[in-house]
Amino acid sequence: MRAILQVAAVLSVTASGMVAGNIVEAVKVESLDGFKCGTPLVKKIKWTPVAVYPQSTVKLNDKRALELHKGAKGKIVEVGALTDGKEIAIVLRWPDKSQDLYKGYKSDLYADGFAVQFASSAQEPEKLPYIGMGSDGRPVAIYLRKAYERVYEPNGGGDVAHQVNPHNTPYFGGALEKFKEEVAQKGTTTYQRAFVSEGFRSMTEIRDGSASYRTDMHYVEKRGGMWGGTVIRPVEDGYAAPTQGEYAVAIAVWDGKELERDGLKRLSGWIAVKLPGGKNGELERVVSEVVSGDLANGKKQFETNCASCHWSRDFQNAPLYMAPGLENIGGQATAAYLRESILDPNAVVVPGYNRNAHPNFSWYMVDEKGNRTSTMPPFNYLDKKSIEDLVAYLQSQKAEVEK
């Protein structure tokens, strides 16, 4: 019953167009050993509804997926957290009508999945990493889990002997069956990966075992079908640590049915996750700040200053690949980030497309040292009211949320 009420609350929140709180309280529990989706500890979680919006900063080149994502809506993901003092578990549950597993011998099948992104630090909440996988000097740790039935990595250990076609082995009968079993054992049923990243082209898998974490993913048919997912990692490690008992966390979910993978996903803004006794008032203020400006003037400011390069939901006259698309920026960026980007575009330079893909539209210039300078000029000459109105307008830029 409580769960139903919560969903109802979620719907009313989104229906009125308010921003969901984006503050999650971690509940203290005895131990997280053996915790996964469906274990009784789940009942202790305090759920917070978080809206996730389609990523529209870059337009990817899968024709079918692009067609499927015309008019894509946002979704509500419920987020909770548990901690036993040593580890922190981030728990998600979100609606998905179909369970899309990656299995079999297919070239065009995609799995449902989710990811949890931790800002390495929330020391300066006004300067959180770029929401899309961090930015230069502002690293993030990302935990990814996908609904794969089985993946093989015979290359992993440089194992050449097991890469041979069964027909090409000298084995027959029982020995051949044994060989096939050995190959199968090289496979894993758990597609989970940890990454570090400072901007999305720099994302690199952590393979040296230095990231200790575990993930779980579980589908239930109730409420029209939904996924649950957990990521458990140490409260503090070299990749991310709380600041005054709080983390900046973001989440993403993928729907395989809509051919989603990589940037084709739904992504939240930064969420403050509070450990018991945590007190980072500044982080909470930043992630929940809603600027109440003059939207009409903000729209006018956008048309005058931004629309010749950027898309918004109202203006889509700029060449398609000219600059990051801002159709969902309000669902993903904090007001602080929007202000920073308007005043100092070089603070965060989004890597964007491969430089070869759209050579006429460079989002940045690179010097000999590899430093990137944004091609966007700073708009620091605008008066304070115009900037606040513009930020308010940008915060309004997001897709409708699915009911």
Added chain:
Amino acid sequence: MSKRQLAMVMDLNKCIGCQTCTVACKTQWTNRNGREYMYWNNVETYPGKGYPKNWMELGGGFDAAGDLQPGIIPNIESDYGVPWDYNFDSLAEQNLIDGGSQAAWRPETSPTWGPNWDEDEGAGEFPRDNYFFYIPRICNHCTNPGCLSACPRDAIFKREEDGVVLVDLDRCQGYRYCIAGCPYKKIYFNPKISKSEKCILCFPRIEQGLPPACAQSCVGRIRFVGFLDDEEGQVYKLVHKYKVALPLRPDYGTQPNVYYIPPVDTPPKFDAEGRIIEGSNRIPTEELEKLFGPGVHEAIKTIREERKRRAETGESELMDILIAYQHKDMFRLDHNYYTQVAKEKGVKPLPLVDDRYVAGKYTKPSSLSHFKVHS
């Protein structure tokens, strides 16, 4: 762009569609671990839908402005074709005496498409003006690769030393934008390891002095391999000196580095009474222009002129090259260059296993003490 570019030329006048290249490639690289359906090298009939089915209509590549175009990722069953096996086991176990006459050799699945599904069908009306020819296709190791440009992980790279385009399997996360981005659909998704894989131009062979398996095994000797800047090489002469070798679908904007000598003289057409129409040619030049660009007219003219010159004077360098007398002239793998590159990288060069194809811009055969001319 890489420092140098290794390229291949294929003479379509001589391809007989025997698939020896396909088999050489498959047994070497793609007969296992999720690659079973892939043909890094395939030979398809033109006109035809090709492999994967209708690949020319699946998008990718660049428009005139240089923007990467969206593309479609083919489906294994309907577009590539499932590599099926036959019912060997049930046939072997069947009791033909008691079981009646059920014995038949059947695929285990019901395939609807596969490589060479429309082999030798071609176009036109038999016997008046029907025609077809074969196009062997490998990865073009493009100068401006669509796959590389599409990858959001920067997992695809072009080797600095010879321009071979490769996938870094450690970085690849199996997103498959590369497949949408490649207009030739010559990069494939390995469903077993969930990563993309493609033709590697047999670089481990090349570094050891062996041409790519497809080229060495070609019974028609249609394939030439060498560096585009090696002016003494036959690849250079065919592409740059005589300009008779042309890239496939240059309009896709990827600047491919596999070049084709278009089929020049084909049998004449017949009229309604079955008489030969003198001077006619079964392959429409418009079709060749669609495949190889406007340069095809000049290329055909050059080949005809050189052939005439050879007939009249007995001399033509181009005809000598196209006759393909010696593998050692057709393959110039510049072994000293690779040794030098390995040294610069601080790695041990691979040992030479064959000394016949070592020549190149930086490798004069006489400079190698162990070099012998096999005549």
